[in-house]
Amino acid sequence: MQIENLFIKRTKELPADATTSGHKLALKGGYIHQTGAGLYTYSPLGFKVLQNIEKIVREELDAVGCQEMNMPVVSPLSLWKETGRESIDVLLKFKTRAGIDAVVNPTHEEIVTDYVRSILQSYKQLPQSPNSLCLYQIQTKYRDELRARAGLIRCREFMMKDAYSFHTSWDDLNNFYNIILNVYHKIYDRLGMKNVIDILAPTGDMGGKISHEFQMVSEIGEDTIYTCSECDYRANKEVLTDKDADDILVCPKCGKPLNKLRGVEVGNIFQLGDKYTKSMSVAYTDENGKKQIPVMGCYGIGVSRVFGCLLEQSEDESKAVFNMAVAPYKVHIISIGDGEAKVLAEKLYADLTSAGIEVIIDTTDDRAGSKFANADLIGAPIRAIISPKNIEKGVFEMKYSGLLKEYSEQISINNIFDGVMEIIKKEQ
């Protein structure tokens, strides 16, 4: 991509509601555009990051046998009435022109359960963990929130990965739940999220017995988390107390004092049990020919919120830091001046593109400082800077700027393609 063709808005004029560094970076770097309150357009730049996040989520879920599918954004209200959830506050209801009561789905337990009951007949269709039946989708959700905040952190419309598993026993549910708990940590690791912990969570509207949240520990978080100073106990405040207690609490496991932290919830998992399967009359025939109700788990990752969190953990509002897997472009080529540097830059661009690498190139007449500032906003981990001064010395400058380290090297200009490819291979 030629940087001058990338149709995004880089702006210094930030709205008053952009208070976090990630929200500022999202707007300043042109990753998103606010179409309405809590409603965002992902620019061609932002959409690349979103797709890269989705790819990692898919790969890890597919690896444990989850099956991707796609359910409608709009559904009949009747499905929600079956479980008694038709009055939850974020559920947007409307009547269609054909006179049908419908909703824009904020989550899909009812919809997936309706799908499963249309198919499920025998216990043989619910294999034991780890090959349990688990269906998932990555899809737009709408929650009719009273307040949106912090850009991608709390939107009305957002991208979510939601998975649903079905089992013949609580043991199987529990086994599979733990598999997914580990898969989630692997996903956040691969995404380059620095500080995500799993904590005990309340079950709330969802029903069920056990739940964990995945929290990115961050000052901008809305949630209060307690972690034990001694043992491995970690929990959402709501698990520990019904009151709005502001005091430091004592660990219910070992009695030692708890640390109080703030966090952004980037995922949650629930052992739902039979709340949905029972009220929606899902049944299978067991080994003895007896009708049984399956138990269910559900597993969410806020894909667009993860994007927001990656921007929050970037260096500051002027510098995006992604790992190679998530970065919208892997290499950013900058040439200074019009002569040989530009020719070499274009040759490198053509060669890397042919090799299947996603590259952005800046051979514009902009000042060098402005080019570097744009490269910081775009966040390609590898930058190749080709200037007349360095060409004279027979080298170009290679900078790596990733999540955990930064370094720069001068590489022989005769070795420009191989030199960059070597760094790509090393850092991937």
Place this chain on the structure above:
Amino acid sequence: MQIENLFIKRTKELPADATTSGHKLALKGGYIHQTGAGLYTYSPLGFKVLQNIEKIVREELDAVGCQEMNMPVVSPLSLWKETGRESIDVLLKFKTRAGIDAVVNPTHEEIVTDYVRSILQSYKQLPQSPNSLCLYQIQTKYRDELRARAGLIRCREFMMKDAYSFHTSWDDLNNFYNIILNVYHKIYDRLGMKNVIDILAPTGDMGGKISHEFQMVSEIGEDTIYTCSECDYRANKEVLTDKDADDILVCPKCGKPLNKLRGVEVGNIFQLGDKYTKSMSVAYTDENGKKQIPVMGCYGIGVSRVFGCLLEQSEDESKAVFNMAVAPYKVHIISIGDGEAKVLAEKLYADLTSAGIEVIIDTTDDRAGSKFANADLIGAPIRAIISPKNIEKGVFEMKYSGLLKEYSEQISINNIFDGVMEIIKKEQ
């Protein structure tokens, strides 16, 4: 994928509204599940087809420099008021809990125009065709239709690729429009759609001057198309007459009689001009420092309708026929009996999967006839059938069943992996 793990419903009990062979095949083969009237869930099998269609659409649009992005499904009604389209019948309107008038978008002209006006300043950002600015997305749309019909052919919610281009002149718009017209034919070709023609179309609600529809000629189509018996004139009935004339008309170009056909619209393209850019106050500064209004084109492909059309053009309601690029699985392995055939099948499955081929395997105890019937419903073009009888003869049976041809071969069992790979390479 082991066929017994694929969580879909194959059913013989079809609803009364499933009247076309494609709609029947979609349900019988378990590609979709009806969540509500005109609201479908794509099963793990159906979603694979949908993704394969999307991949081809993406590749061809990216190849001509279009930039993928993503706009919200829900938007403020205020954007629709700017163009006076707030009263079109399929527009679903609602009030949010926060008191904002909002819509579920049936199309995104207003939304993309709002994005573009937030960025566009100079003519330099609108390069001449073929490098024109064109933004697109593949996304869920909702149209509040009074009647849904024929499964994926006319849904309320559907998957659409919508692209929008912006230009400094009608000439550039026209050039780019013709590029996209050719890209569309390439897309339909690659998808294996047999009988798609472009015809002159009315501009209708969209405004603008010139429009073409891409119609799959089919008896199940809702649209009436006229094609000239002599020259290349082809048009939608609505272009030719305002009356509900049932008579054969005469070609307006050469005066010869017209043929009357039925078609399903699988794409449409419009030269919109300044209808949206003018009413929404989009402006750029030209070479002379003068403010100008850009002209605009828009380009849609009904991705889920294309899926429906591919099922319609399949052999019948019991046999899906896809090309290699679109098929949910490329190879379907069937073993008969429990002994060596099963072992060889599993070995072939492991080897093909390692080679990155999407394979489905049936080593179940089902009757051979039932296995073949399921393979017909799934529509993998290549089938490898391994039976004790053929093993005795030192061979296995390889069947290819694609869009344009069918053939079968007996290949040496010693050569099983290479034999299948050779067919894959030949037919890809």
